[in-house]
Amino acid sequence: MGVALRDIIAEYRTPVPWEALTGIAAVDAHNALYQFLSIIRQPDGTPLMDQRGRVTSHLSGILFRTTSFIEKGIRPVYVFDGTPPPFKQATIEQRRQVREQARARWEEALIRGEISEAYKQARSASKVDDEVISTAKTLIGLLGLPVVKAPSEGEAQAAAMVSRGDARYVVSQDYDTLLFGAPLLVRNLTVSGKRKLHGRTISVSPERIVLSEALKGLDLSREDLIRIAVLIGTDFNTGVRGIGAKTALKIIRKGEFEATVEEKLPGLDREAVIDFFLDPPVTWEYSLSWGEPNPDGVMRMLCDGYDFAPDRVGKALEGMNVRKGQKTLDSWF
DNA sequence: CGATTTCA
DNA sequence: TGAAATCGG
Numbered sequence: 001m002g003v004a005l006r007d008i009i010a011e012y013r014t015p016v017p018w019e020a021l022t023g024i025a026a027v028d029a030h031n032a033l034y035q036f037l038s039i040i041r042q043p044d045g046t047p048l049m050d051q052r053g054r055v056t057s058h059l060s061g062i063l064f065r066t067t068s069f070i071e072k073g074i075r076p077v078y079v080f081d082g083t084p085p086p087f088k089q090a091t092i093e094q095r096r097q098v099r100e101q102a103r104a105r106w107e108e109a110l111i112r113g114e115i116s117e118a119y120k121q122a123r124s125a126s127k128v129d130d131e132v133i134s135t136a137k138t139l140i141g142l143l144g145l146p147v148v149k150a151p152s153e154g155e156a157q158a159a160a161m162v163s164r165g166d167a168r169y170v171v172s173q174d175y176d177t178l179l180f181g182a183p184l185l186v187r188n189l190t191v192s193g194k195r196k197l198h199g200r201t202i203s204v205s206p207e208r209i210v211l212s213e214a215l216k217g218l219d220l221s222r223e224d225l226i227r228i229a230v231l232i233g234t235d236f237n238t239g240v241r242g243i244g245a246k247t248a249l250k251i252i253r254k255g256e257f258e259a260t261v262e263e264k265l266p267g268l269d270r271e272a273v274i275d276f277f278l279d280p281p282v283t284w285e286y287s288l289s290w291g292e293p294n295p296d297g298v299m300r301m302l303c304d305g306y307d308f309a310p311d312r313v314g315k316a317l318e319g320m321n322v323r324k325g326q327k328t329l330d331s332w333f
Numbered sequence: 334c335g336a337t338t339t340c341a
Numbered sequence: 342t343g344a345a346a347t348c349g350g
Binding site: 040042043047048049050051054055056057059060302306307308309312 | 347348349350
């Protein structure tokens with residue numbers, strides 16, 4: 001779900017204009033899908049669904065964001081998760097329980113007629129399941145974009161692809177990719193530039209975090225940053241209750257990481273977690289090739305399959321380079 | 334969230 | 342016309 005590094009990383013975020021973001025972007029697919037699933041909902045928490053009751057929030061999100069990226073000169077490659085490491089199991093189980101509780105609370109809130117509470121719980125009940133992943137991959141393929149399947153964590157794979165120079169930056173809301181060594185992370189890469197916060201609409205713009213700048217500014221090595229994350233808690237270990245990013249930073253500065261772990265996190269295999277961040281399983285067996293979008297295939301999938309309105313899908317596709325295959329698109333109107 | 338419509 | 346409201350599936 002992401003490491004709570006925000007309190008020490010925040011000052012190294014800098015606004016970045018869209019024009020500076022052209023080129024290949026390694027998108028943390030799980031992060032994007034979760035975002036879509038959790039946010040694209042009705043006020044009572046009901047997600048977008050087709051007539052058969054299948055969730056379509058993520059398909060809407062991918063379609064419109066991807067076509068918009070292409071128009072802006074951004075070439076996204078969606079990086080998906082592979083098999084999680086065994087020591088992530090506790091986190092996975094805990095999240096499952098949180099989701100189940102949220103689902104129950106969602107239903108209860110609906111019965112009481114508490115709409116905003118229902119929405120909040122529905123968000124927490126979101127799950128990026130196999131169906132979401134496979135339908136997302138199908139749509140991404142029809143849009144002509146490459147997909148990379150990580151051997152393990154998608155965030156690690158995306159970071160490695162940027163390190164190697166196959167992509168310019170990672171797109172994610174989470175800071176975990178920095179721990180995996182992503183040289184450049186871009187957050188808030190949302191098209192509308194608006195977000196609802198406490199019922200108010202605030203404007204958000206893309207921001208970048210350059211890992212080397214953050215490490216230099218904090219006077220930390222990447223391993224130190226990982227140690228801070230371990231104290232706070234990561235996807236692979238629970239942190240110390242009462243220790244946030246600021247406190248963890250002080251502990252690292254005083255050289256008390258080992259002692260703190262011994263005392264507060266007994267039984268934690270800290271080396272295993274640190275090693276995983278420093279040298280995670282990644283693959284170089286991928287090919288980044290952008291094909292032509294298949295407008296007819298997209299229309300068939302979304303309109304025939306999931307009850308999307310042809311005019312809206314067609315309009316989104318027109319923004320892409322559908323010069324070829326224009327005839328097939330016209331035939332839908 | 335992103336697109337579209339409504340409203341001041 | 343631009344920001345706010347709401348629609349989409």
